[in-house]
Amino acid sequence: MPEPHLDRRLFLKGTAVTGAALALGTTAVPAASAAPGGFPDYTHVRTLLTPAQLAYNPTGEIIFPTVRGVYDRLSASGRLGRYYLYYAPHDAPGGICLAYGDSLEGPFTEYPDNPIVSNRWSPHYSVSHVSSPHVMWNADEKEMWLYFHGENTTTRLARSADGVHFTYDKVVLTTAMLPSGTTETSYARVFRHDLPARGARYVMVFMINNTTNRRDIGWGWSADGRTWAFDQRPLVRHTDVGAVNVGGPHLLHRDGSTYVVYNKDKESGGDLMITEVGDDFSLRRHLGVFYDSRGSAPENGRAAAPSFGTDGGVPYMVYEAGERLAGSIAMARG
Incomplete structure (x- = not known):
């Protein structure tokens, strides 16, 4: 049978299966359903990366992990490991970085030629x-598509056949595409997700900032992942969930519906929250805390920017843990 939409096949009924790292034939095991929406209850296990251990460490901080399984994408002779973990410093000069490993529980090895994308191209x-x-693995093009920001006003796209060496493509989002007063459009994630009424096959979720310096979550849709239209209203407003700021969104799918998971700023609790938006993005059901950041070190009351994957049918979440710009990349198991 044809392969399903990879970034949409995140959670199937009664099991936890994520599109971040899936091969055909993967068998999922039942998972406890304790989080809102029937999702697994993730528990912190360990730290995967800290700035101090990295050779490329210009600013002493790293953020925004994305984990991708490449064992069913790249040839055994051409890949560095079964899983690729992308991350970056934020402060200048930043730089898109790569680590690789054979298990989502680690260890991950830093790619020796980081950054793979720099602030000058x-x-x-x-x-x-x-x-x-x-x-995102783009199954239509058989390529790894990298979305990244620089500056905070601009989200860009680069493309790669091997997940290491990228070719620049284009700008996909700027503040000019949103209402007047928008000052940031960044921290975007893109997923394969059909919206037939809009003629779209991909969805983007991202962080919006404006002159009030209060951050919301925006969204857009695209037929090809390159040319986008954007809703001029936020998908989730910070005021909807009693937060000062929200950001770091990620889509999940379960039991015939779609959800967005995102972080609140530490002023508002620092937890990961979840909102059901529905497959057509017409719902706004705010379901509360998806992951409580207060339970274990090194989170220190803040979890953010989650990415999801499976290993041997077991669900994992890879995320920022700890103070913003002073934390680590951690892993939780569902």
Whole structure:
């Protein structure tokens, strides 16, 4: 049978299966359903990466992990490991980085030639920093597509056949595409998701900031992952969930519906929250805390920017843990 939409096949009824790292024939095991929406109850296990252990460490901080299984995408002779973990410093100069390993529980090895994308890419751009890597396997093109920001006003796309060496493609989102007063459009993640009424096959979720310096979550849709239209209203407003700011969104799918998971700022509790938006994005059911960040070190009351995957049918979440710009990349098991 044909392969399903990979980034949509996140959670199937009674099991936990994520599109971040799936091969055909993967068998999922039943998972406890304790989080809102019937999702697994994730528990912190260990730290995967800290800035101090990295050779490329220009600013002493790393953020925004994305984990992708490549064992069913790249040839055994051409890949570095079964899983690729992308991350970045945020502050200038930033730089899109890669680590690789054979298990989502680690260890992960830093790629020796990081950053794989820097803040200068002639003739395409020269900016203070690039950050927030989200890599999507594009099954239509048989490529890894990297979405990243630099500056905070601009989200860009680069493409790769091997997940390591990228070719610049284009700008996909800027503040000019949203209402007047928008000052940031960044931290975007893109997923394969059909919206027939809009003629779309891909959905983007991202963070919006404006002149009030209060952050919301926006969304857009695309037929090809390159040319986008954007809703001029936020998908989730910070005021909807009693937060000062929200960001770091990720889509999940379960039992015939779609959800967005995102982080609240530490002022508002620092937890991961979940809102059901429905397969057509017409719902706004705010379901509360998806992951409580207060339970274990090194989170120190803040979890953010989650990415999801499976290993041997077991669900995992890879995320930022700890103070913003002073934390680590951690892993939780469902």
